[in-house]
Amino acid sequence: MTRKQRRLTLIGGSLGVLALAAVLVLSALSDSIVFFNSPSDIAEKKPAAGTRVRIGGLVKPGSLERGESLNVRFAVTDGAHEIAVRYQGIVPDLFREGQGVVTEGKIAADGSFVADSVLAKHDEKYMPREVVDALKKTGRWQEGEMKTDAHVVDKPTMSKTP
Amino acid sequence: MIPELGHYALVLALALGIVQALVPLVGSLRGDAALMRLAGSTALMQFVFVALSFVALTACYVTSDFSVANVFENSHSMMPLIYKFTSVWGNHEGSMLLWVLILAAFGAAVAAFGGNLPATLKANVLAVQSWIACSFYLFILLTSNPFLRLAPAPFEGKDLNPILQDIGLAVHPPLLYLGYVGFSISFSFAIAALIEGRIDAAWARWVRPWTLAAWMFLTVGIAMGSYWAYYELGWGGYWFWDPVENASLMPWIAGTALLHSAVVMEKRNALKIWTVLLAILAFSLSLIGTFLVRSGVLTSVHTFASDPSRGVFILMILIFFIGGGLALFAWRAPMLKQGGLFAPVSREGALVFNNLFLTTACLTVFVGTLYPLALEAITGEKISVGAPFFNLTFGPLFIPLLFAMPFGPLLAWKRGDVLGVAQRLMAAFAIGLVAIAVTFVAMGVTSVLAPFGIGLAFYVMAGSLVDLVEHTGVFRLPLATVRARTFGLPRSVWGTALAHFGMAVTLLGIVTASTWGEERIVALKQGQSTSLSGYDMSFDGMTQRAGPNFRETVAKFTARSGGVAVGLMEPSKRSFGARQSTTSEAALLTRGFSQLYMSLGDVNEDGSVAVRLYFKPLVLLIWLGSLVMALGGLLSLSDRRLRVGAPKPAKKASKPSSTLQPAE
Numbered sequence: 001m002t003r004k005q006r007r008l009t010l011i012g013g014s015l016g017v018l019a020l021a022a023v024l025v026l027s028a029l030s031d032s033i034v035f036f037n038s039p040s041d042i043a044e045k046k047p048a049a050g051t052r053v054r055i056g057g058l059v060k061p062g063s064l065e066r067g068e069s070l071n072v073r074f075a076v077t078d079g080a081h082e083i084a085v086r087y088q089g090i091v092p093d094l095f096r097e098g099q100g101v102v103t104e105g106k107i108a109a110d111g112s113f114v115a116d117s118v119l120a121k122h123d124e125k126y127m128p129r130e131v132v133d134a135l136k137k138t139g140r141w142q143e144g145e146m147k148t149d150a151h152v153v154d155k156p157t158m159s160k161t162p
Numbered sequence: 163m164i165p166e167l168g169h170y171a172l173v174l175a176l177a178l179g180i181v182q183a184l185v186p187l188v189g190s191l192r193g194d195a196a197l198m199r200l201a202g203s204t205a206l207m208q209f210v211f212v213a214l215s216f217v218a219l220t221a222c223y224v225t226s227d228f229s230v231a232n233v234f235e236n237s238h239s240m241m242p243l244i245y246k247f248t249s250v251w252g253n254h255e256g257s258m259l260l261w262v263l264i265l266a267a268f269g270a271a272v273a274a275f276g277g278n279l280p281a282t283l284k285a286n287v288l289a290v291q292s293w294i295a296c297s298f299y300l301f302i303l304l305t306s307n308p309f310l311r312l313a314p315a316p317f318e319g320k321d322l323n324p325i326l327q328d329i330g331l332a333v334h335p336p337l338l339y340l341g342y343v344g345f346s347i348s349f350s351f352a353i354a355a356l357i358e359g360r361i362d363a364a365w366a367r368w369v370r371p372w373t374l375a376a377w378m379f380l381t382v383g384i385a386m387g388s389y390w391a392y393y394e395l396g397w398g399g400y401w402f403w404d405p406v407e408n409a410s411l412m413p414w415i416a417g418t419a420l421l422h423s424a425v426v427m428e429k430r431n432a433l434k435i436w437t438v439l440l441a442i443l444a445f446s447l448s449l450i451g452t453f454l455v456r457s458g459v460l461t462s463v464h465t466f467a468s469d470p471s472r473g474v475f476i477l478m479i480l481i482f483f484i485g486g487g488l489a490l491f492a493w494r495a496p497m498l499k500q501g502g503l504f505a506p507v508s509r510e511g512a513l514v515f516n517n518l519f520l521t522t523a524c525l526t527v528f529v530g531t532l533y534p535l536a537l538e539a540i541t542g543e544k545i546s547v548g549a550p551f552f553n554l555t556f557g558p559l560f561i562p563l564l565f566a567m568p569f570g571p572l573l574a575w576k577r578g579d580v581l582g583v584a585q586r587l588m589a590a591f592a593i594g595l596v597a598i599a600v601t602f603v604a605m606g607v608t609s610v611l612a613p614f615g616i617g618l619a620f621y622v623m624a625g626s627l628v629d630l631v632e633h634t635g636v637f638r639l640p641l642a643t644v645r646a647r648t649f650g651l652p653r654s655v656w657g658t659a660l661a662h663f664g665m666a667v668t669l670l671g672i673v674t675a676s677t678w679g680e681e682r683i684v685a686l687k688q689g690q691s692t693s694l695s696g697y698d699m700s701f702d703g704m705t706q707r708a709g710p711n712f713r714e715t716v717a718k719f720t721a722r723s724g725g726v727a728v729g730l731m732e733p734s735k736r737s738f739g740a741r742q743s744t745t746s747e748a749a750l751l752t753r754g755f756s757q758l759y760m761s762l763g764d765v766n767e768d769g770s771v772a773v774r775l776y777f778k779p780l781v782l783l784i785w786l787g788s789l790v791m792a793l794g795g796l797l798s799l800s801d802r803r804l805r806v807g808a809p810k811p812a813k814k815a816s817k818p819s820s821t822l823q824p825a826e
Contacts, residue, residue: 010514017519018525020558021523035544036544070685088683090764
């Protein structure tokens, strides 16, 4: 092989691998990304049942119910709208009524939300950035009220997806 | 007084840094040896002053001087002494100070141990290193001064984030920074070579030990961070594809590629331009990682303190060094001479294959990490890209890489014989197939992919041993020859085999822990028990304990296997008064390479406690494999060839001696 042929082999191989990677990335992006929504976004967009989303807001005071075998029900609110959430498992240390929360899961047929992970902030002072943005949209957030921080969302407390 | 001295020492380091960034460069352009030699002394002094500054901050922490704002924010007089030391870098300002300390240490190390480098290369490397150092000194002094005072001084500090009050903080950040920052040396070497417009095999030999050292630290640093997250965060996982984790993984992948391409350059004088580019990219990814973690653009676990105004400053540094580095590369690289030829099937070809797949895998991680940020910046839409994305992209790219791994070291340089190598790998193939069959028989067809993962791991392990067997001649040569060959074998060959073996060990741990791990969440009352993976856990009751700066509620469990008690497990919840926050401390019970993992949930009104239990089969192999990889790096680093450095051309040295020489 001449130098030119070798270079062509190399370039051809590289392009092949890159094309493979591009296909993988594009297909994975269309399948596996999850959109973040505030309760108002959900009320407005009404995503189809079974859609995987993340919802963020405050745990509505007075909405938390603990049932048998670690079942938890609560409502997530951004002031304007709220959505009922069901979850089975252990909630994070700093999960409390009136505090910020981000949950990930699927919309059920009745419009409620079945979470398979609940993420809470990790420090009393801080609020998940996504929650702050959701609250800002509905005017429930005063600048300077709390310090926001990037380090707030805990790793999820996972339960096996049912 | 001490904080002011620390601040002043850092300003002096900056002043020295500016001298070092300019004078040696001028010296190398003019060929003035005195100006070039200056770089060595300034690099050493820079390190001394940064170290003084760091010691000053540490002294403030150890003496709990709450008149320093940084100490007030992140420390507490009741905190155990070890955490007073580690909390120095458990915050933004202090960790940047650690960053520049390590940067200065690497600069000083080049000055001290780079005796065999040509004078101009050494001068230029140290000058470039100082450019980086100066930009970060400025960043600290202008935006993140750790020595700011508070008046009046508070009586008590606000305590360190409880999640950081762990031995992990003593280990993970320094190791990670040694890795991250270590790639700055490769970068400086690359830029220096581009400035000179001359690069050869010797360059690769000089730059390789530094890259290798940084890579080792980064490997261990990432592994320790992963283990820390595993036991501290209480969710039982060891890798979350969190942007901050990815920020450390990307330089690691690029660094791994660099190590391999530098071999080709050193041995065959080929792939020069590519190696220089990789050296620039590896450090660029380190800088991007620093930006992601330190600027607060992420919503992520590790970013402990942040401020958007700092983000812009780091972004400027980023643009200057990455943009400048790549521009210089685009301008000068075409002038570099082409190296040796090789057939596509050869050792060089295999290393190109390695580089191709590693850089592509790195690219997919890059896309997955930055795409959500870009999308949010452009459309305002918020998405999260999690594990499924990376499993679908990174995984498929790593499989061919692992499959090809045992082939590489067995192929001949210039022109290799794939069939011949495949023949020599027959035993490895057989072991892999047996492993697949055994897994299917033992575990049933619960997961179709996992047995192939196990097979791949065993094949790579056996394959890396085949390389050693081939070199030493075990099984085919007389014993005496084998012994002679074993002792005569270059340590880098052992290093390669060990590092590849470690990779396979990690793979084995990942596959078994994620496939056959079990998880159970239950609520238990005192006296009740639950079972998981053949272990019975009985709940013996709760107690309260007081720690130095926290109170903890401990649940006591006895783990039994076949009726025999094998250990106590005491998961707990700690509440820290100063921050009014709670952390869960998981309990781990190690059985061989497997672990039982238990973390505590809420205590209910009826007296029952919620616990999350995991059984993680062979999970320890994940981190042990990483340690084996790093050990391989260490062996390779101790290779005589690297220690001694490039042999100096003897002829040139002897020739001038016969002619007249000016007296020095």
